[in-house]
Amino acid sequence: MMLELLIATRFEKVMGSGRTQPCLLVCENEAGEEVEVVAKLRGHPQIMPGGLLAEAVSSLLALDLDLPVQTPYRVEIEKAFADALPDAALRTVIQKSEGLNFGSAKWAPGYTIWPRDKTPSRDMKQSLTEIFAFDGLIQNPDRRQANPNCAFLGTDLRIFDHESAFSHFMSILPVAPWDTGGLAFLKDHIFFQSLRGGNLALDRFQGALEAVDESRLDAYIEAVPKEWNGQTTTGPKIKTHLMECIANFQHIRLQMETLL
Ligand SMILES: Nc1ncnc2c1ncn2[C@@H]1O[C@H](COP(=O)(O)OP(=O)(O)OP(=O)(O)O)[C@@H](O)[C@H]1O
Ligand SMILES: [Mg+2]
Incomplete structure (x- = not known):
């Protein structure tokens, strides 16, 4: 099930x-x-505003594209849970979060954060390329040296x-990822230097992306609680953006090749 419901205990x-x-x-969980x-x-x-919607739709799309995200969930916080927290500052935040929140399954012990200037092994290149392309599609500027995520x-x-x-x-004059300059923000991406000058192995990614159709995008949006929408970041806008990205992926690839 998309975005399974959990209760915080x-x-x-x-x-x-x-x-x-x-x-x-x-x-x-329900079991x-x-x-x-x-x-x-x-x-x-x-x-x-809209941040949890962005989290959820990105994770659901990543799962369909076989990119390495942890399972996303809806996490319900109940009043009794929030009221029982001993730390006053945190209790206030958690009380304001009663209802549904975004969660991702904790990863297994042993994972560490990608270090600055780490040289990836050759067999990781395809994964790096796909993550780079994914961040271009979802216009995610937040996988940088200072904050590798x-x-x-x-x-x-x-x-x-x-x-x-x-x-x-949010920007006044947004540039689409398939237009000139639309991927310029990827110059700060953690994998930019490692991917420079190489061939972009994106056939698998493109195939997976083109298998995502309109009804699948509708299913992502329907799975997300309505209250996670922001003023400008909304389900319907994300759907339109992703539909255009899928239709224009060949042009996005060209922009990526130019950039790298
Ligand atoms: N699924 C997970 N399993 C284990 N640890 C996680 C998971 N998700 C996030 N973390 C840890 O929590 C930290 C903060 O998560 P995240 O980057 O989503 O929050 P943030 O508030 O946006 O942080 P920042 O401002 O540093 O980007 C991560 O750096 C990571 O160490
Ligand atoms: Mg972060």
Whole structure:
């Protein structure tokens, strides 16, 4: 099921120094099994309007494209859970987050954050290329040296934090990814230097992308709670953007080749 529903049952900790202070929560699924998730709280003042929608749709698309994301969930926070938190500041944020929040399954121990200037092994190149292309499509400027939003274990990658995806909706003169300059933001991407000058292995990615049709995009949007929509970042706008990206992917590829 898309975006399975979990109920938060135990608070574990705030994750590191993240701007939006995602929280590690123990939850229960409908079968009564425990699932540990890292939850983005919709009541946190740093969460952008539409940010949880961007997180969810990006993850659902990534799953269909076989890109390495953790399973996304809807995480329900109930009043009794929020009221029981001992830390006053955190309790206020969690109380404001009563209802549905975005969560991603906690990854297994051993993953670490992608270090600055790490040289990827040759057999990782295709994954890197596909992640780079994905960030171009969803217009995600937030996978940079200063904030890699990518973890790895051996040759296995995990991408996360898609809250800033589709943020070009906010700009006054948005440039589409298939137009000149529309992918310029990818010059700051963590994989830009490693991918420069090489051949872009995107046939698999393009095939997977072209298998995503309008009804599939509708299903993503329907799976997401309506209250995650922002003013400018909305389900229908994301759907239109992705439909255009799929139809124009050949041009997006050309823009990527020019950039690299
Ligand atoms: N699914 C996950 N499993 C384990 N750890 C995770 C997971 N998702 C996020 N984290 C950890 O939580 C940290 C913060 O997550 P995230 O980047 O989504 O939040 P953020 O508030 O946007 O942070 P930042 O401002 O640093 O980008 C990550 O750097 C990572 O260490
Ligand atoms: Mg982050």
